[in-house]
Amino acid sequence: MSKQYKKIFLTVGTTKFDLLCEYILTEPVLTALKNIGCKEITFQIGKSAVEPGIYEREGVIINMYRFKDSITEDIRNADLVISHAGAGTCLEVLEANKPLLVVVNEDLMDNHQLELAEQLQIDSHLYYCTCDTLISTLGVVDFSLLNPFPKADPTLLINYLDSVFTVTS
Amino acid sequence: MAGDDFFLSICVLLILTFLIRIIYLMLVIITGNCALIKTKTIRTVFCIGSGGHTTELLRFVNKLNMKKYQPRMYILADNDVNSEVKIRETEKDNNNFYLARIPRSRNVKQSYLSSVVSTLYATLYTIPIIFKLKPDIIFCNGPGTCIPVCVVAFLLRCLFLLDCRIVFIESICRVRTLSLTGKILQYFADIMIVQWPNMTETCFRAKYFGRLT
Numbered sequence: 001m002s003k004q005y006k007k008i009f010l011t012v013g014t015t016k017f018d019l020l021c022e023y024i025l026t027e028p029v030l031t032a033l034k035n036i037g038c039k040e041i042t043f044q045i046g047k048s049a050v051e052p053g054i055y056e057r058e059g060v061i062i063n064m065y066r067f068k069d070s071i072t073e074d075i076r077n078a079d080l081v082i083s084h085a086g087a088g089t090c091l092e093v094l095e096a097n098k099p100l101l102v103v104v105n106e107d108l109m110d111n112h113q114l115e116l117a118e119q120l121q122i123d124s125h126l127y128y129c130t131c132d133t134l135i136s137t138l139g140v141v142d143f144s145l146l147n148p149f150p151k152a153d154p155t156l157l158i159n160y161l162d163s164v165f166t167v168t169s
Numbered sequence: 170m171a172g173d174d175f176f177l178s179i180c181v182l183l184i185l186t187f188l189i190r191i192i193y194l195m196l197v198i199i200t201g202n203c204a205l206i207k208t209k210t211i212r213t214v215f216c217i218g219s220g221g222h223t224t225e226l227l228r229f230v231n232k233l234n235m236k237k238y239q240p241r242m243y244i245l246a247d248n249d250v251n252s253e254v255k256i257r258e259t260e261k262d263n264n265n266f267y268l269a270r271i272p273r274s275r276n277v278k279q280s281y282l283s284s285v286v287s288t289l290y291a292t293l294y295t296i297p298i299i300f301k302l303k304p305d306i307i308f309c310n311g312p313g314t315c316i317p318v319c320v321v322a323f324l325l326r327c328l329f330l331l332d333c334r335i336v337f338i339e340s341i342c343r344v345r346t347l348s349l350t351g352k353i354l355q356y357f358a359d360i361m362i363v364q365w366p367n368m369t370e371t372c373f374r375a376k377y378f379g380r381l382t
Contacts, residue, residue, distance in 0.1 A: 087342045088221040091382075112342060119344040119365070150380070154232050157362060157378040164360070165205045165306060165334070167237055 003144055004037030005099070009044075009078035011071055013086040016047040017105050019131050020084075021064075030058040032138040042074050072096075080143065085117045085128070094125055095151075099143035102128035125149050190327050195356060199374065203334050203359035207305055213238040214304040216318050217245040218311025222340060223252040225382045226310045227259045229338070241266040242302050244295075244314050246273040269298050274317050291317040296325075303331055309358075310338040312350050323357050334359040339368065339375070341382060347372055 010024065023029055024043065033041070041062040045052065055062045068074070072092070075081055081093045082101045093100045102117045117128045124147045129137035205211075215230060217223050223245075230241075241260075245252050247270045260266045274288040295317045307322055309315035315337075325331035337358035339351045344365050347355065355361055355372055363375040364382075 086221075087340070088224060091341070112348075115344045115346075116342045152228075152380045152382050154229055154378070154381040157229075157381060158232055158234075160376075160378060161336070161360075162234070162237075164203055165207070165211055167207050167209055167211060169208060 003079075005080035005143070006037050007040045007042070007078050008033060008038050008080045008082060009042045009071075009074045010082045011044040011074070011089055012046040012048060012084045012105075013044075013089050014046055014067075015084055015086070015105065015108070016049070017045075017084055017103075017107075018049050019107070020103055020105070021045055021048040021050040023131050023134065025055070025057055025062070027058060028135055030060050032135045034058065034060065036080070036138060038080075042078070044068065044071055044074065085113045087113045087116050090117060090120065090126065094120070094149035097148060099146055100126040101137065101141070101143075102126055103134060104128060104130050106130055123147065187327065194323070194327055198357065198359050201359075201374070205305060205332075205334055210239050211237055211305045212303060213241045214299075214302065214307045214318065215241065215243050216307065216309035216311075216315035217243050217249065217252045217256065218309075218314065219246065219249055219252065221342075222311030223249075223255055225340060226308065226338070227255055228382045229308075230259055235263060235265075238306070239265045242269060242304070243267070244269050244271060244298065244318055246314055247271065248273060267302075271295050271298065271314055271317060274312075274314070288316055292320050295321045299325060300330065304333050307333060307335045308338065309335070309350075309354070311340060312348070315350055316353060319354060319357055336360045336362065338362040338381065339364060339372075341365075341380065343368065345371065 012020065038060060041060060043062060043064045045064050045066055050064065052064045052066055075093055075096045075098060078098060081098050082103060083089045083093060085102050085104050090100065090102060104114060120126050121128050126146065127137060127141045215226060217226065243256050245268065253268065271294050272291045274291040299318065299321045307318060309319065319335050322331060322333050322335060326333060335358040337351065337354045339347060339362065341364045345367065355374060361372060361375045363369060363372060363377055364380050366377050369375045369377050
């Protein structure tokens, strides 16, 4: 039996992502989430036009809030994270070693952060989709096939800088 | 009017000398001769962008040898509140650091024409700050403050008033193309750092040392 993703954390950072917020509450999406084991959703909605609060739909508990000082705790508690394409969020989730599905907000044009999500999918660190393809993506992807994200390491750069910029005495 | 001719030729001569100095410096920078030897410490400036750029740069600052790279000055945009909190958190065990604020050269969604005007204003504002601190190295990684600071540093270097090196670190978000700041600074920065191996083909001078943050 494939892994069950009981607790799912959704986050849109400081953006407004109305489509995803409305979409998540619909029956087909919730069914797709239940199929991978979802029972609880924590949803950081940012500036999106939905009311924060605790909802129960299709037997899934959904806790929506706007902002917290830090989402680190919510990431750690989750079995799966679904996030917007923000670079900071993507990297934080990958560093926490959590399976990640990025939902691209197509209303944000000229979104250079998309470049990063694309590359991270090519390197098999995450999957990404749009709202339209969310259900089909949830149906086909296997999060256990994702590669762990290697740790960042500035040591080589710092050694180089120390060799170029030197101090006497 | 021999006096006028004399004055004019002096002006032409000065401008020519200045142009030759600019071209010479750009050649030095592009050929990668950026060694710097200092006594005791290296005076360092960090140009703080905003949001994710701030976080990226501060994570890097954390790994630097604080005894060598000091005093440290952080230059940030005047309407940037969040970055100051992050800087004070990074520097909580130190006191040899300073903050300076300059007008933002380009706000998100600002048109290119008005960006030119506001960048000029920010540049003038930056001159006394850089002149007073006389940094040896300037680190920058993103939009907001780094163009004015680097322009001022470069011009002061052309005028022999400052001898400093610019290190530009391109954001991890840039996988295939340089940012606007990166495109401009690739001709002025002594060291260009990128965080994806393919980017060394996009930018002829870029150096890749792995993912930094």
